[in-house]
Amino acid sequence: MAERAVTDLGFGLGLRSQHYPAILEGTPDVDWFEIISENYMVDGGRPLAKLMAIRERYPMVMHGVSLSIGSTDPLNMDYLARLKALAARVEPAIVSDHLCWTGVAGLNMHDLLPLPLTEEALAHVAARVDQVQSFLGRELALENASTYVTFAQDAIPEWEFLAEIARRTGCRLLLDVNNIYVSAFNHDFRAIDYIDAIPREAVAYIHLAGHENNKTYIIDTHDHPVVGDVWQLYAHAIQRLGPVATMIERDDKIPPLEELVQELAHARKVAAAALKKQAQVA
Amino acid sequence: MRLADLQGAYRHYLLTGDSAQLAPAIVADAFDGAERLGIYRNNFLVGLSEALKANFPVTLHLLGRDFFEQAARRFVLARPPRRPCLFEYGAEFPGYLSDLPELGALPYVSEVARFEFARIASYNAAVERYVSPDTLANLPPDQLEALPIRRAQHAQVVPVKAPVAELWKAHQVPDPDLSVIDMTARPQVLLVCRPDRALVVRELDAPAAQFLAAVQDETQLGAAAAQCGAEDDMALGRIIALVLELRLLVSARA
Numbered sequence: 168m169a170e171r172a173v174t175d176l177g178f179g180l181g182l183r184s185q186h187y188p189a190i191l192e193g194t195p196d197v198d199w200f201e202i203i204s205e206n207y208m209v210d211g212g213r214p215l216a217k218l219m220a221i222r223e224r225y226p227m228v229m230h231g232v233s234l235s236i237g238s239t240d241p242l243n244m245d246y247l248a249r250l251k252a253l254a255a256r257v258e259p260a261i262v263s264d265h266l267c268w269t270g271v272a273g274l275n276m277h278d279l280l281p282l283p284l285t286e287e288a289l290a291h292v293a294a295r296v297d298q299v300q301s302f303l304g305r306e307l308a309l310e311n312a313s314t315y316v317t318f319a320q321d322a323i324p325e326w327e328f329l330a331e332i333a334r335r336t337g338c339r340l341l342l343d344v345n346n347i348y349v350s351a352f353n354h355d356f357r358a359i360d361y362i363d364a365i366p367r368e369a370v371a372y373i374h375l376a377g378h379e380n381n382k383t384y385i386i387d388t389h390d391h392p393v394v395g396d397v398w399q400l401y402a403h404a405i406q407r408l409g410p411v412a413t414m415i416e417r418d419d420k421i422p423p424l425e426e427l428v429q430e431l432a433h434a435r436k437v438a439a440a441a442l443k444k445q446a447q448v449a
Numbered sequence: 450m451r452l453a454d455l456q457g458a459y460r461h462y463l464l465t466g467d468s469a470q471l472a473p474a475i476v477a478d479a480f481d482g483a484e485r486l487g488i489y490r491n492n493f494l495v496g497l498s499e500a501l502k503a504n505f506p507v508t509l510h511l512l513g514r515d516f517f518e519q520a521a522r523r524f525v526l527a528r529p530p531r532r533p534c535l536f537e538y539g540a541e542f543p544g545y546l547s548d549l550p551e552l553g554a555l556p557y558v559s560e561v562a563r564f565e566f567a568r569i570a571s572y573n574a575a576v577e578r579y580v581s582p583d584t585l586a587n588l589p590p591d592q593l594e595a596l597p598i599r600r601a602q603h604a605q606v607v608p609v610k611a612p613v614a615e616l617w618k619a620h621q622v623p624d625p626d627l628s629v630i631d632m633t634a635r636p637q638v639l640l641v642c643r644p645d646r647a648l649v650v651r652e653l654d655a656p657a658a659q660f661l662a663a664v665q666d667e668t669q670l671g672a673a674a675a676q677c678g679a680e681d682d683m684a685l686g687r688i689i690a691l692v693l694e695l696r697l698l699v700s701a702r703a
């Protein structure tokens with residue numbers, strides 16, 4: 168299958184095992200799939216067979232949750248070797264993970280923990296991104312996670328932190344518009360300022376997801392359809408960035424594939440309208 | 450605070466709930482630091498409890514949601530995960546359950562948990578180069594005995610006393626009727642394996658169980674055959690047929 172630049176992939180969905188039959192037996196209107204890398208770090212068996220059957224028909228992106236790029240533990244080389252082996256199999260358009268850490272002193276908490284936004288953390292993460300990219304022999308994309316705390320020592324806004332890592336390492340960014348919205352609400356900054364500060368050429372692709380708003384703070388649950396405010400923010404992002412590969416992430420309360428395909432069709436419309444508006448302004 | 454110290458304090462908080470070190474590093478506004486940190490601790494505990502529920506669905510049903518969740522949270526704090534993949538989490542959970550005094554009267558629960566984790570381990574095990582009928586047929590008889598062999602990674606052996614396979618099977622439909630299961634203890638050795646893509650479960654007779662115990666670490670075919678206590682060549686033949694059919698052996702020379 169000829170590969171396109173990751174930015175041109177079109178509109179995708181997160182691959183979930185519940186949807187394997189619908190994907191393999193039908194022709195859903197989905198341009199590409201993003202897989203959770205750790206779910207396929209196996210050396211055989213049924214999950215991998217299904218994955219490769221779907222890979223034969225669709226471009227893929229690999230998205231991880233256990234890289235722990237911000238941890239002060241040494242990089243887990245065994246994990247990286249498994250990631251590299253999976254990438255050799257799947258030949259993804261790009262490999263991504265999160266700007267976060269997931270454990271220290273040998274633990275992996277399986278939660279995306281927040282980093283203090285300091286010069287020390289910036290230098291630490293940038294050095295590790297360099298290490299990971301040279302080990303994998305390819306670019307990494309880093310995603311902004313939803314956060315619920317800020318640290319007293321924070322010295323750099325998150326958008327500048329991400330832009331600077333991209334500048335220093337040449338890595339790409341995975342912009343999660345929902346996470347920007349959630350963090351903006353929780354920490355009282357303007358989501359639009361965040362998007363406007365992201366360097367256009369660094370953005371590899373966009374995540375859209377839903378969340379639950381309990382009115383005092385927002386917990387990112389990825390178990391709802393995308394909300395109206397996030398669609399508006401997405402339209403703003405596309406107007407500013409131009410066409411960017413976009414996908415919908417649903418991690419919990421997973422509906423039938425058809426429902427997500429419809430939501431994805433809405434994303435196509437929002438993006439098309441935003442591009443039209445951009446052309447009129449230009 | 451240096452990044453390493455901050456992460457150490459964070460780890461301590463997640464595992465203990467004691468935020469004395471960490472909370473001062475967090476910005477307080479309408480919510481204080483401890484309240485915001487609570488979101489992370491909750492995500493950590495709920496996320497991993499849910500992962501255990503996914504890995505141990507029958508155990509969950511047997512224990513009931515409330516008890517399972519309590520036990521899972523205590524387990525997460527006592528044995529937090531170290532590995533990067535969630536499907537690998539919980540190898541020690543069956544042992545943890547068997548040590549819980551509250552479960553003293555229900556020893557079969559931890560056996561079911563052990564069986565469930567064996568299924569996951571088998572399902573996700575590496576594909577290896579298995580000893581095939583051809584491997585054996587092509588060897589000169591004098592080399593057969595010295596053939597180096599070990600058990601394939603997908604071959605999981607689970608000794609149990611309760612009717613674990615029956616309990617598991619009964620749970621493959623909604624609202625299982627457990628009253629039809631004879632719960633009389635009957636020691637047996639179960640084999641869980643994945644010869645191709647699907648899992649296979651078999652009850653092993655004593656010689657087959659001893660043979661598979663003998664090949665857990667690398668040995669020679671002749672030595673394993675001598676240790677298995679097969680009474681005659683026919684009994685040994687049955688074991689060899691089983692390990693070939695289910696691809697239970699790996700050889701450096703296969």
Ligand SMILES: [Fe+2]
Binds near residue numbers: 310343346374376
């Ligand atoms: Fe995301």
